Amino acid sequence: MKGYKVAVVGVTGEVGKTFLKVLQERDFPVSELIPIASARSRGKKITFKGREYTVRALEDFDSFKGIDIALFSAGGSTSKEWAPKFASDGAVVVDNSSAWRMEPEVPLVVPEVNPEDVKWHKGIIANPNCSTIQMVVALKPIYDEAGIKNVVVSTYQAVSGAGAKAIADLVKQTLAWCKALQEKGEKVSPELLKEIQEQLPEAEKFPHQIAFNALPHIDRFFEDGYTREENKMLFETRKIMHDENINVSATCVRVPVFYGHSESVSIQTEKKISPKRAREILSKAPGVVVVDNPQNNEYPLPIYAAGRDEVFVGRIREDRVFKPGLNMWVVADNIRKGAATNAVQIAELLIKENLI
Ligand code: NAP
Numbered sequence: 001m002k003g004y005k006v007a008v009v010g011v012t013g014e015v016g017k018t019f020l021k022v023l024q025e026r027d028f029p030v031s032e033l034i035p036i037a038s039a040r041s042r043g044k045k046i047t048f049k050g051r052e053y054t055v056r057a058l059e060d061f062d063s064f065k066g067i068d069i070a071l072f073s074a075g076g077s078t079s080k081e082w083a084p085k086f087a088s089d090g091a092v093v094v095d096n097s098s099a100w101r102m103e104p105e106v107p108l109v110v111p112e113v114n115p116e117d118v119k120w121h122k123g124i125i126a127n128p129n130c131s132t133i134q135m136v137v138a139l140k141p142i143y144d145e146a147g148i149k150n151v152v153v154s155t156y157q158a159v160s161g162a163g164a165k166a167i168a169d170l171v172k173q174t175l176a177w178c179k180a181l182q183e184k185g186e187k188v189s190p191e192l193l194k195e196i197q198e199q200l201p202e203a204e205k206f207p208h209q210i211a212f213n214a215l216p217h218i219d220r221f222f223e224d225g226y227t228r229e230e231n232k233m234l235f236e237t238r239k240i241m242h243d244e245n246i247n248v249s250a251t252c253v254r255v256p257v258f259y260g261h262s263e264s265v266s267i268q269t270e271k272k273i274s275p276k277r278a279r280e281i282l283s284k285a286p287g288v289v290v291v292d293n294p295q296n297n298e299y300p301l302p303i304y305a306a307g308r309d310e311v312f313v314g315r316i317r318e319d320r321v322f323k324p325g326l327n328m329w330v331v332a333d334n335i336r337k338g339a340a341t342n343a344v345q346i347a348e349l350l351i352k353e354n355l356i
Contacts, residue, residue: 001029002029002031003029003030003031003032004028004029004030004031004068004069004351004356005030005031005032005034005066005067005068005069006023006028006030006032006033006034006067006068006069006070006071006347007033007034007035007036007064007067007069007070007071007086007091008020008033008034008035008036008070008071008073009036009037009058009070009071009072009073009074009078009082010036010037010072010073010074010075010078010096011035011036011037011041011046011055012037012041012044012046012055013037013073013074013163013164014160014163014164014167014335015073015096015335015339015340016037016073016074018335018336018339018340018341019071019073019340019343019344020033020046020048021340022309022336022340022341022344023048023344024048024049026344026348028344028347028348029351030048030049033048033053034056034067035048035053035054035055035056036055036056036057036058036074037055037057037074038057038058038074038078039057039059041055041057042055042056042057042060043055058078058082063089064085064086064089064090064091065089065090066090067086067089067090067091068090068091068092068356069091069092069093069094069347069350069356070083070086070091070092070093070094071094071096071340071343071344071347072093072094072095072096072097073096073097073339073340073343074097075097076097076098076099077099078097079093079095079097079099079100080099080100083095083099083100083124084123084124086123087122087123087124088123091123092121092123092124092125092347092350092355092356093123093124093125094125094126094127094343094346094347095124095125095126095127096127096339096340096343098129098228098232099126100124100126101126101128101129101232101236101239102235102236102239103126105122106121106122106124106125106126107120107121107125107126108125108126108127108128108236108239108240109125109126109127109128109240109346109349110128110133110136110137110240110342111287111342111345111346111348111349112137112140112285112286112287112288113136113137113140113240113241114240114241114242115349118346118349118350118353118355119353119355121350121355125346125350127339127342127343127346128232128236128240128342129229129232129233129236129338130157130161130261130332130334130335130337130338130339131155131157131161131229131232131233131250131252131261131263131334131338132232132233132236132237132240133332133337133338133342134261134263134311134330134331134332134334134337134338135151135153135233135237135263135265135330136237136240136241137285137287137288137311137332137337138265138282138288138311138313138328138330139151139237139241139265139267140241140285141281141282141284141285141288142267142269142273142278142281142282142326143241143243144281145271145273145277145278145281146269146270146271146272146273146324147269147270147271148243148246148267148268148269148270149245149246149247149268149269149270150246150247150248150249150267150268150322151237151246151247151248151249151265151266151267151268152248152249152250152265152266152322153233153248153249153250153251153263153264153265153266154250154251154252154253154263154264155218155233155250155251155252155253155261155262155263156214156253156255156257156261156262156263156264156302157218157252157253157254157255157257157261157262157334158255158257158258158259158260158261158302158334159205159210159254159256159257159258160258160259160334160335161218161254161261161334161335161338162205162206162218162254163205165204165205166205166206166210167258168204168205169203169204169205169206169210170210170211170256170258172201173200173201173203173209173210173211174211174212174256176196176199176200176201176211177196177200177211177212180196180199181196184196193212197209206254210254210256211256212256213256214253214254214255214256215253215254215255216251216252216253217254218230218252218253218254219232219252226250227252229250229252230250230251230252233248233250233252234247234248234249234250257302258306259302259305259306259307259333259334259335260301260302260303260305260306260331260332260333260334261302261331261332261334261338262300262301262302262329262330262331263329263330263331264327264329265327265328265329265330266319266321266322266325266326266327267319267322267325267326267327267328268319268322268323268324268325269322269324269325269326270324271324272324273324273326274318275316275317275318275326278316278326278328279292279316282313282316287309287310287311287337288310288311288312288313289310289311289312289313290312290313290314290316291312291313291314292313292314292315292316294314294315298314299314299315299329300312300313300314300329300330300331301331302331305331305332305333306333307333307336308332308333308336308337309333309336309337309341310332310337311330311331311332311337312330312331312332313328313329313330313331314328314329315327315328315329316328
């Protein structure tokens with residue numbers, strides 16, 4: 001099989017490190033790996049398939065000629081500046097940031113949902129937002145069977161979705177909490193909690209303490225009260241599903257979970273679909289695992305989704321407000337299916353379709 005020269009831009013980050021794992025696990029045909037990050041990481045060593053590589057900075061390259069695929073996860077401004085340079089030198093860029101997602105010339109792809117869209121790429125393909133990816137993988141089989149008019153979704157998003165510094169915030173704050181509780185006795189009261197809060201290390205990434213808390217704030221707010229993350233769930237869903245009539249009202253919440261986003265999804269369908277039928281079609285859908293036996297305490301959980309590539313769906317039941325409608329609980333690893341795995345699947349599609 002032909003091998004491909006693959007650049008990973010943002011290789012030292014949470015998503016970048018997972019790219020390396022996923023490429024290796026899926027035995028992606030890499031003939032040469034080019035690990036890239038910012039100038040801060042220049043000279044750092046990383047290991048891929050047992051071989052050591054030296055990280056280079058983007059500014060170190062005169063040209064990107066010869067690179068077949070560039071997997072980007074280095075933030076929006078880096079993608080905006082550098083992805084077109086890779087593309088004009090002949091690489092196909094699969095970008096994880098939000099920089100290109102809503103550009104009409106750029107396909108936004110989830111391989112289980114709209115694989116055909118890779119065919120019209122012009123050098124850059126965008127990977128959707130992590131919360132959108134797992135939701136549309138679960139919605140698509142229902143959409144095909146019964147149509148979808150409206151979706152109301154509340155998310156419970158892991159800190160890893162905000163990068164390495166956010167993980168460090170949760171670790172530091174949790175350790176400080178545990179230490180303080182041990183010192184002060186473990187009898188919790190609101191007064192004791194307040195006292196401990198005042199002594200905690202300040203969060204680097206979040207505007208408030210994240211340990212033992214829930215923040216209804218991901219990305220910036222718009223005038224209408226929704227956040228940018230919530231808008232992504234609406235506009236990206238419409239683009240991926242090719243349906244401008246679907247409405248998505250989202251509330252995105254950061255919770256003190258390390259890996260794995262959870263979503264409570266209420267769906268108003270066009271036609272009635274029973275929970276039993278939904279379970280049947282979701283069980284056969286690509287990339288979906290149904291875990292729905294609540295009587296035995298079996299439902300999707302982020303601790304079990306972490307490190308997995310599938311989207312887990314459970315708590316499937318009739319919605320009490322949307323008629324006809326369904327309600328379900330959807331969980332996936334935000335760094336894998338929400339980012340690295342989805343992007344590597346896009347690269348695999350490019351190979352399958354002879355597009356690189
Ligand atoms: P992260 O852990 O903070 O890592 C950021 C990476 O980008 C690091 O490798 C960093 O290199 C690199 N970088 C930053 N500025 C750069 C520059 N000017 N030139 C080259 N490299 C630069 O963040 P992450 O969670 O991996 O996320 C990275 C991107 O993926 C973001 O755009 C994010 O929105 C997107 N994404 C993340 C998730 C998720 O769940 N985490 C999901 C979907 C999409 P240094 O180490 O040298 O600073």
